[in-house]
Every structure is written in structure tokens, then in C-alpha cells.
Amino acid sequence: MFHPALTPDAPLDRHNSFRVPARAVWLAEIENPDHIPEILDLPQTRNLPRLILGAGSNVLFTRDFPGLVLTLRNRDIKVLADDAKTVLVHVEAGVRWHDLVTWTLERDLCGLENLALIPGLVGAAPIQNIGAYGAEISDVLETVEVFDCQAGQGRRLDREACRFGYRRSQFQKEPDRWVIIAIELKLSRKAPLRIDYPGIREELAALQADPPTARSVAEAVIRLRRRKLPDPAEIGNAGSFFKNPILTPEHGQLLRDRFPELPVFESPLGKKVSAAWLIERGGWKGFREGDAGVSPQHALVLVNYGTATGAQIWSLAQRIQDSIRADFGLELDVEPRIL
Ligand SMILES: Cc1cc2nc3c(=O)[nH]c(=O)nc-3n(C[C@H](O)[C@H](O)[C@H](O)COP(=O)(O)OP(=O)(O)OC[C@H]3O[C@@H](n4cnc5c(N)ncnc54)[C@H](O)[C@@H]3O)c2cc1C
Numbered sequence: 001m002f003h004p005a006l007t008p009d010a011p012l013d014r015h016n017s018f019r020v021p022a023r024a025v026w027l028a029e030i031e032n033p034d035h036i037p038e039i040l041d042l043p044q045t046r047n048l049p050r051l052i053l054g055a056g057s058n059v060l061f062t063r064d065f066p067g068l069v070l071t072l073r074n075r076d077i078k079v080l081a082d083d084a085k086t087v088l089v090h091v092e093a094g095v096r097w098h099d100l101v102t103w104t105l106e107r108d109l110c111g112l113e114n115l116a117l118i119p120g121l122v123g124a125a126p127i128q129n130i131g132a133y134g135a136e137i138s139d140v141l142e143t144v145e146v147f148d149c150q151a152g153q154g155r156r157l158d159r160e161a162c163r164f165g166y167r168r169s170q171f172q173k174e175p176d177r178w179v180i181i182a183i184e185l186k187l188s189r190k191a192p193l194r195i196d197y198p199g200i201r202e203e204l205a206a207l208q209a210d211p212p213t214a215r216s217v218a219e220a221v222i223r224l225r226r227r228k229l230p231d232p233a234e235i236g237n238a239g240s241f242f243k244n245p246i247l248t249p250e251h252g253q254l255l256r257d258r259f260p261e262l263p264v265f266e267s268p269l270g271k272k273v274s275a276a277w278l279i280e281r282g283g284w285k286g287f288r289e290g291d292a293g294v295s296p297q298h299a300l301v302l303v304n305y306g307t308a309t310g311a312q313i314w315s316l317a318q319r320i321q322d323s324i325r326a327d328f329g330l331e332l333d334v335e336p337r338i339l
Helices: 033-040 096-104 199-207 214-228 248-258 275-280 309-330
Strands: 006-011 025-032 050-052 067-070 077-080 086-092 143-146 152-156 178-188 236-240 264-265 271-272 292-294 301-302
Touching: 006 309, 025 033, 033 067, 033 143, 033 178, 050 178, 096 214, 199 214, 248 271, 271 275, 275 292, 292 309, 301 309
Parallel strands: 025 067, 050 067
Antiparallel strands: 006 025, 077 086, 086 178, 143 152, 143 178, 236 301, 264 271, 292 301
16 A cells, blocks of 8 residues: 555656656655654655755756655745734745745745746755845744754754855755654845846836835846746746856966956955856857757756756766867756756
């Protein structure tokens, strides 16, 4: 007898935004997180590898997953506290991220407007500290509620404990130990809007949004994203595939002597160079081999034109890494999780 939440030999094609074929030995779709310990301790699942999956928009399956894929379907949003200035919101992991952004905008709450239209579910958002257009979830995140699979119990972690950085968190150090069940966000009724990121002011002007509001900033971000990024509903992709490399001062100088037009920008971790520029300069933008390719729209985005496998996309990614290492002496780190 199968447990009702379990599907055996489950196809994962619809559970990853690259739309590559893969199967899991078991798939568990769980509405009530109280059932997690029971699912993890079934005779069929107990000794198998485990993967916690959201909407699959930041993973690449290069083969079948030899174990249990667990995904949460809890979808409640509620207000925990509300004063004149701030609102504390509790959001369950299975809520679509952009639905949460829309929910906050409908209530004139500020804090998530720059993060509009990021694909995926709320439970995954703290994993890589999602960020865009000058904002990150860690700016507003108060608490993460988790189930600790190692200790077999629930815990609440504050922002400090999550150790957030640029597309980084503590959770990545022990993947699949922590199941994020819900998060708490502190949103503001009147936060200063972040409109300095390149492109936002121009879009606001085009929208005649004067003065700008959280809603108009979100609208500007949505317009920018729609223009720049291929839509995973139309063409398989996982957004940016590579991170921007950080330069040592010596290497930065060497590269700038060789390539005076090299786009370098400041970050809290030091000077960074645009990975998109490196890839374009390496001649990869728009490259296609079979159905695996580099988007002609955005050099950081690898795409599946239809029937590419994860292994083919991963092989292309590694060729790009080799070429950037040979041309510029730089390592391109990968953003999605390779499975
Ligand atoms: C077109 C496109 C644009 C994108 N733009 C951005 C962007 O601007 N900024 C940005 O930061 N990201 C961006 N991404 C990446 C992606 O949207 C985010 O990383 C998102 O948070 C992934 O959510 P998901 O539910 O799909 O997670 P998944 O891909 O399912 O999982 C991602 C990671 O989180 C883990 N995980 C998922 N859910 C849980 C949970 N409940 N508990 C514990 N671990 C969990 C998984 O094991 C995996 O390691 C983009 C992706 C696409 C396709």
C-alpha cells in the first residue's frame, strides 16, 4: 500500500522550469507540514536520499532523482501584527512568490515591490536569499519556520541565524536538512522606495508614475523583467545560470588593462564583473547546440528549446565555464542547484 501523499516513479518534467525529463523514486506533495515526519519515516522512504523541491525554477536535473522528492502545498497568508507603520505577515511555503508580492501590493504594503515576478514558491525564497533590482528578501525577513530533518523537530530561525549573503544562506550548507515551512516578513506602510537600480526610473517615467508608489515600482520591475528575461512558460530556463565573479584587486587591474570596457561594479563582497558581458564577449550569447542554448535575449540565461536533457544543458554550461576560464582566468559559479 502506498501512503496517499506518495506517488511512485513520479515524472518531474512539470516540476522544473527547464522542463527537462527526470523521474523520482517517490514524490510527496504535502499540504499539512505536520505530516513531514511521518512521510520521512515510511519504510519506503526512510533510507533514501531526499530533495525538498519548490516550483523547480532554480534546479537542473541532470538525471533521475534516486530518492524522495518532497514538496509543500501549504498556501496560507495571514497578518500576525499590524500597527500604524509596519505589518508582520506569516506566509506558508507553498504560496507562489509573485502571488505574495501581489497580495502585499493590494494592501499597499512596501518591501517586496522590487522582487515582483520572481518565479518559484515562498519556501525557496530564503534558500538563495532571492534578490533583484536592488532588493533582497533578507531586507524584510524576520523569521523562518523550519522542520529540521536531522533533529526530527520544528524550529524558528531569526534573520541572524540564516546568515544571508549575496544569493547565499546558511540553508545551502546543509541542503535538504531544513524544510522551510513558513516565513514571517516585516513590511512597511511607508518604506522608502528603491528606484535607483538602472532602468527603474526610466520605466517609472514611461508609466507617468509621479510620485512613485510600491505598485508602480512593481509595475516598472515587471515591464523590465518581461523585456529582458525569457518566460519559462514559453521556453525552459532557470533565470540567471551564472553568478557575477568577484575580482581580486590584482586580477581586476590585469583584466582592465586588457579589456578597458570591462563592466565592473561595487558589491558588499568587493568588485564584481558582469558574467553576462564575459559570456557575450566569449561569443556564447545566442549559441545553440541541438535544443540546449544560451538565450539570444540574455547571455546569463541557458535555455531548453524543447527536447534538451539536463545533462546536455549542464555540458553546455561546463563548456562556457571552461571558455571563460581560458579567456579571462575567471571562475563562473553556477546559481541553480545541479542534481
Ligand atoms: C525566469 C527566471 C527568473 C529568475 N529571476 C530571479 C531573480 O531575479 N532573483 C533570484 O534570486 N532568483 C531568480 N530566479 C531563480 C528562482 O526563481 C529562485 O531561486 C526561486 O526562489 C526558486 O523557487 P522554487 O520554488 O522554484 O525553488 P526550487 O527551484 O524548487 O528550489 C531551489 C532550492 O531551494 C530548495 N528548496 C525549495 N523549497 C524549499 C523548502 N520549502 N525548504 C527547504 N528548501 C527548499 C531546493 O532544494 C533547492 O535547493 C529566476 C528563475 C527564473 C526561471
